[in-house]
Amino acid sequence: MNFPIYVIGHVNPDTDSIASAIGYAWLIKERDGLNVIPARSGAINPQTLWILRYLDIEPPHLLNDASPKFESVARRFDTTTPDKPLREAWAIASRTGGIAPVINPDGTPFGLVTGQSLFKLMSEYVGPNLEASDLKVNEILKLPSREASNKNVQKFKASTRIKDLLKKVLREEEDAFWVVDDEGKYLGIVRQRDILNPPRIKLILVDHNESQQAIASFEEAELLEILDHHKLGNPPTNRPIRFTVEPVGSTSTLVSEQISYAGLSAPPPIAALLMAGIISDTLNLISPTTTKRDSEAIKRLERWAFSGGSKLSGETADSLAEKVLSAGTGLSARRPKEIVTGDLKQYISGDIKFAVSQAEVSSLYELDEHIIKLKKALSDLRESKGFDFTVLMVTDVVKGSSRLLIDNQPAILEDLPFEPYPDGTFLAEGMVSRKKQLIPVIMSLLEV
Numbered sequence: 001m002n003f004p005i006y007v008i009g010h011v012n013p014d015t016d017s018i019a020s021a022i023g024y025a026w027l028i029k030e031r032d033g034l035n036v037i038p039a040r041s042g043a044i045n046p047q048t049l050w051i052l053r054y055l056d057i058e059p060p061h062l063l064n065d066a067s068p069k070f071e072s073v074a075r076r077f078d079t080t081t082p083d084k085p086l087r088e089a090w091a092i093a094s095r096t097g098g099i100a101p102v103i104n105p106d107g108t109p110f111g112l113v114t115g116q117s118l119f120k121l122m123s124e125y126v127g128p129n130l131e132a133s134d135l136k137v138n139e140i141l142k143l144p145s146r147e148a149s150n151k152n153v154q155k156f157k158a159s160t161r162i163k164d165l166l167k168k169v170l171r172e173e174e175d176a177f178w179v180v181d182d183e184g185k186y187l188g189i190v191r192q193r194d195i196l197n198p199p200r201i202k203l204i205l206v207d208h209n210e211s212q213q214a215i216a217s218f219e220e221a222e223l224l225e226i227l228d229h230h231k232l233g234n235p236p237t238n239r240p241i242r243f244t245v246e247p248v249g250s251t252s253t254l255v256s257e258q259i260s261y262a263g264l265s266a267p268p269p270i271a272a273l274l275m276a277g278i279i280s281d282t283l284n285l286i287s288p289t290t291t292k293r294d295s296e297a298i299k300r301l302e303r304w305a306f307s308g309g310s311k312l313s314g315e316t317a318d319s320l321a322e323k324v325l326s327a328g329t330g331l332s333a334r335r336p337k338e339i340v341t342g343d344l345k346q347y348i349s350g351d352i353k354f355a356v357s358q359a360e361v362s363s364l365y366e367l368d369e370h371i372i373k374l375k376k377a378l379s380d381l382r383e384s385k386g387f388d389f390t391v392l393m394v395t396d397v398v399k400g401s402s403r404l405l406i407d408n409q410p411a412i413l414e415d416l417p418f419e420p421y422p423d424g425t426f427l428a429e430g431m432v433s434r435k436k437q438l439i440p441v442i443m444s445l446l447e448v
């Protein structure tokens with residue numbers, strides 16, 4: 001079977017993670033002709049949702065866990081129905097190695113015709129005394145399949161992880177089981193021997209390289225490649241893989257470069273989506289993480305996205321940037337819990353485990369009326385996930401500064417070089433990048 005390769009960004013995906021997954025999947029399909037599917041691990045944030053709708057692009061496939069599921073081992077055998085003659089089931093079984101699925105007209109499983117169920121039927125007809133019977137095989141094959149079906153066969157949902165039911169399956173006496181969809185309809189048959197060594201899900205990681213930020217059960221997947229712009233924290237692999245990590249402002253920048261190296265140009269919606277990835281990560285090229293390569297990528301993508309005839313002609317990089325950045329902002333439109341978990345990253349320093357979330361606003365004045373609720377949400381988050389402390393970085397994307405809310409601030413962070421406000425928050429003047437500006441400051445205090 002030709003299993004797909006998933007291109008996937010980090011959990012709690014931001015616009016760069018979604019854009020680079022879609023863009024890179026497009027490139028690999030176009031360049032190498034492989035079966036590649038863009039994927040995401042978690043909900044799409046409001047900014048990304050806006051840009052996908054604006055460009056009329058399907059959200060990536062939701063993949064929340066990389067452990068093999070029953071769908072990956074289901075064999076899609078031909079089927080027959082309960083009323084059709086057993087002859088038909090016989091023909092199917094002779095092609096499948098002895099199994100014929102019998103399916104109700106509504107698509108749900110009726111029973112399985114197997115060597116064992118046939119033998120049971122024969123012995124009922126023939127009885128214990130062979131000589132007394134002159135029943136011909138032909139007669140038996142005219143019987144409806146329902147009479148030879150074993151209706152006592154376990155069903156497993158396609159979306160269930162194999163490892164969760166492995167012991168149960170291995171304890172069963174039967175060898176073959178149904179795989180059904182969420183509505184209980186037939187998808188295929190799985191045999192015991194298929195589940196002992198299921199094929200691993202193939203992954204290409206974009207916009208992250210640490211297993212901590214990767215999809216759940218990541219260690220059970222087969223890692224093919226990493227394309228990223230973050231600090232290293234990558235897991236070991238057992239064979240060499242393509243590994244590209246470069247200090248640029250966004251993974252979308254790297255994808256646009258690769259498209260250009262391949263001698264291709266992205267279709268306008270994908271080019272505009274990659275622009276949105278760069279704009280979002282670099283706050284339209286003003287964040288200190290921005291490099292010359294990011295500005296060059298924007299220019300290249302502009303040519304592809306806004307070319308004559310494109311639905312987007314008339315748009316410019318700056319007009320798109322304004323829309324993208326304001327689509328992601330605002331504290332009033334979202335519940336406090338979503339704000340503190342929407343763009344959350346976890347960190348560990350020695351024994352200290354903490355999380356820093358980021359939310360974007362177009363004016364920091366917006367923050368005042370939400371402070372109490374956001375503090376409560378930060379504290380709930382800390383308690384439910386067992387963090388030592390939690391931080392919310394509220395970033396003004398127009399002025400390029402942030403305010404920090406800290407829950408359960410450790411004494412060691414009293415040395416943070418930020419101006420305290422009477423409401424208990426801090427002003428981090430000129431600070432917009434969590435990765436490049438805030439985290440290094442916090443880490444350096446914690447590591448003292």
Ligand SMILES: [Mn+2]
Nearest residue numbers: 016207250251
């Ligand atoms: Mn990124």
